[in-house]
Amino acid sequence: MTASVVPPSAADADPTxxxxxxxxxxxxxxxxFLQGLQTVLETEEDISVVGxxxxxxxxxxxxxxxxxxxxxxxxRMPGRDGIAAAGAIKRAVPRTRIVMLTVSDEESDxxxxxxxxxxxxxxxxxxxxxxxxxxxAVHNGQSLISPSMASKLMVEFATMARGGEDxxxxxxxxxxxxxxxxxxxxxxxxxxxxxxxxxFISENxxxxxxxxxxxKLQLHSxxxxxxxxxxxxxxxxx
Numbered sequence: 001m002t003a004s005v006v007p008p009s010a011a012d013a014d015p016t017x018x019x020x021x022x023x024x025x026x027x028x029x030x031x032x033f034l035q036g037l038q039t040v041l042e043t044e045e046d047i048s049v050v051g052x053x054x055x056x057x058x059x060x061x062x063x064x065x066x067x068x069x070x071x072x073x074x075x076r077m078p079g080r081d082g083i084a085a086a087g088a089i090k091r092a093v094p095r096t097r098i099v100m101l102t103v104s105d106e107e108s109d110x111x112x113x114x115x116x117x118x119x120x121x122x123x124x125x126x127x128x129x130x131x132x133x134x135x136x137a138v139h140n141g142q143s144l145i146s147p148s149m150a151s152k153l154m155v156e157f158a159t160m161a162r163g164g165e166d167x168x169x170x171x172x173x174x175x176x177x178x179x180x181x182x183x184x185x186x187x188x189x190x191x192x193x194x195x196x197x198x199x200f201i202s203e204n205x206x207x208x209x210x211x212x213x214x215x216k217l218q219l220h221s222x223x224x225x226x227x228x229x230x231x232x233x234x235x236x237x238x
Contacts, residue, residue, distance in 0.1 A: 021048035022139045025066060027059040027073035027082065028101075033124075037072065037101075037131070044132045056085025063089045068096055070135050075102040075109050083112050090117035094220060097138050101131075107152045110145075114153070119221040120144040141207060142192055143222040150189035173216040175234065182209040184235045187226040 024047055028034045031054070038049045050066045053059040056073075057080045063071060071089060075082040086098045099120030100113045110121050120138050122131075123146045134144050145153060175183070178199075185195045192206045199206075210222060219225050229235060 019046050021046055022070060022135055023048055023050045023066070023068045024135060025050060025059065025062055025068040025071045025073075026052045027054070027056070027071060027077070027085070029054050029074065029077040036128075040128045040131055041135070047132060047135055056080030056082055056088070059085045060088045060092060063096060064092045067093050069139055071096055071098045072101050072131075072135070073098060075100050075104045075113065083109065083116050083118075086113060086116040086118050090220070097221070099134065099138055099144065101126075105149060105152075110149050110153060114223045114227065117221065117224070119223060121149055122146050123149065137191070140192075141210060141222075143186070145189060147189075153189070175213060175216060175229075179209050179213050179216075180229075180235055182206060183213055183225060183229050186210070186222050187229070187235075 024041055026034060026037050026041070026049060028037065034052055034054070038052060041047045041049050050068050051062040053062050055077045059071065059073060059082075060080070062068075071086075073082045073085065080088075082100055082102070086100070089096055089098060097120075098116075098118045099122060100109075100118050101122050101124060102109070103124050104110075105123060113121055120134065120143060122134060122144060126134070126146065137144055181199060182195060185198060190198070192203045192210075195206045196203045210225075213225050214220065214222075217225055217228055219228060
């Protein structure tokens, strides 16, 4: 299937529209699933599907041309797979946030996707109506991982921490005690609302802390920050 750019809908072209739609690129090698995903997303007034592709190379080409806010992408595809494409897209369009939407529940795929720059990893068993909510959450700066995969990621983080116990630490930018608290809760897979409730602060304050953490570490995503913190031994993973 040839990659395609989706023309804007009439609603998107309406000059009286108050909300700028979240621009999404969808990528999957199964045409039926791809069409269904596009249909689900286009029922949402605040989301616009700007293109769709059948493999990682097409995804890179379209992402470079359309600069989407979000890329929803499968892991296993012919040619350049989703993980390789994620890394290439992050280099070409750093502001784009990538979410893997896949049937693969392999720990290795999850971890490699995060290392490649993905900020979300969702299984295709997710109810269709939750896909749009996931897009909005990621667009608002959150990282999303299916609950069954989050526990596997915690195990991987713990393994990383144990493996790095005897290695000398490079100098780490200073994070405040509160920033470390927030980052540890991010590592536990907690959403902004949960973090706010746990620390008795507002969601906006959580977002500010996360933004400061990323600025200090010069990283693009919450998961990258967690991986950095684990490698540096900035907090313990149980």
